[in-house]
Amino acid sequence: MAIGSPTRRVASRQVLADHVYDELMIAFVDGRLEADQPLNIDALARDLEVSQTPIREALARLESTGLVIRAALKGYRVAPLFSSDEIVELMDARDVLEPENAFRACARSSEDLVQRLQVTITDLDRSLSEDDGTGISPYWQADERFHRLVAEAAGNRFLLAAYNALGGQVQRFRLFGGIGVSDAGSAIAEHGTILEAFRAGDPDAARAQMHAHIEGVRTRAVADTHRAR
Known part of the structure; x- marks a missing residue:
């Protein structure tokens, strides 16, 4: 052999x-x-x-x-489109996890992390202004990078594992949520407020702004899902 x-x-x-x-x-x-x-x-x-x-x-x-x-x-x-109930459950799970990630990441933030978060926001905006009909892919990629950077910077392997476990369902929501990028302007602005908390070195504000962002995504997604159906 x-x-x-x-x-x-x-x-x-x-x-x-x-x-x-x-x-x-x-x-x-x-x-x-x-x-x-x-x-x-x-x-x-x-x-x-x-x-x-x-x-x-x-x-x-x-x-x-x-x-x-x-x-x-x-x-x-x-996988089929998300139901309204599934969207609410997914956002509930994200709202438990991601504000805590933001708090911890901000508490141990660095100038490099702030710059990398800024790049994702710039890429979000560019993906829309340079839309050629396939812009949804770079938009979601930039959105994912923002949230993943925060999760990785939190510095807790178990919180990161929990974030990764949600990853497929978040991807499913992004790809098959029935909302496209209709909430892009709001999402970009909300990412910006999170970034400002990181720039200010304010973990409590980072947590609060991430919570507000997840709540905003939830509200817009449920509304758009009802309209799509």
Whole structure:
């Protein structure tokens, strides 16, 4: 038996699964895969020119994030649009976690963190002013970077793990919440007030402004969901 060959096979399979995962995420972001759309493993394997194994592995990873769901005897499909109740529950969870992250991150903030947060806000604004019809992707990417920077800067591995556990559902909300970027102006302004608290070195204000931001997202998302339906 060739030494190391099983490891190489596993590594190669993992690379393929990672590639498939990345390709599917891109398809979610650019709208080629829409909410509640069936996902045919055979068709995906043909489109991506891989075997079914990395497709199944990538779909299993996506299932754990909430971006895809699997039903017995029916296979995989893209997660459906959020209901109003689901949006409220998700925002409740974020409101428990993210203001605390903001408080802790601000208490141990640095000029570098402030600058990096500012870059995300600049990128949010630029993604809208330079919109070419595909601007939703850079907008959500910049929004995610802002919240992730705060979570990582909080300096608590368990709070970060909790944030990461919510990550797939937050991505699902962003991609399939039915609201697009209709609240962009408000979100950019709210990110700005959080940043000002970081600049002032005021953890209590950072916590309060993050709470206000999550509450604002909740209110706008529920209203937009009702209008979309």
